[in-house]
Amino acid sequence: MIVNFDFSIYEQTIAKLRDDLYYIQKLKSPLAPLHELSHIEYVLQKLEGEIYAFREMLPRLDKRRAIMSAVGSGLKWVFGRANLLDVEELHKTVDKMHRTEGEIVH
DSSP: OOOOOOOHHHHHHHHHHHHHHHHHHHSSSOSSOHHHHHHHHHHHHHHHHHHHHHHHHSOOOOTTHHHHHHHHHHHHHHHOOOOHHHHHHHHHHHHHHHHHHHHHHO
């Protein structure tokens, strides 16, 4: 089973926070104590590490799956079963609907 997670919103948020942190650190009169800025930087690094580690745990497509994909396409044609590409498209659609729902709520 292939699971398709979209981490882009988290990565964009972390990048924005990192940009803001960099801007605050460059100010002549800091808006926050240095130890707080250091802690924020540490937390951002930890979040990036968690996302990277989670991504590494996710299953990857294997070259052997190409053969299974061909067999799946044949079964789809004969019996009407969903193949890997259909399931991936379904995941993308559900992710898109979830993002749209979040935008509507906000």
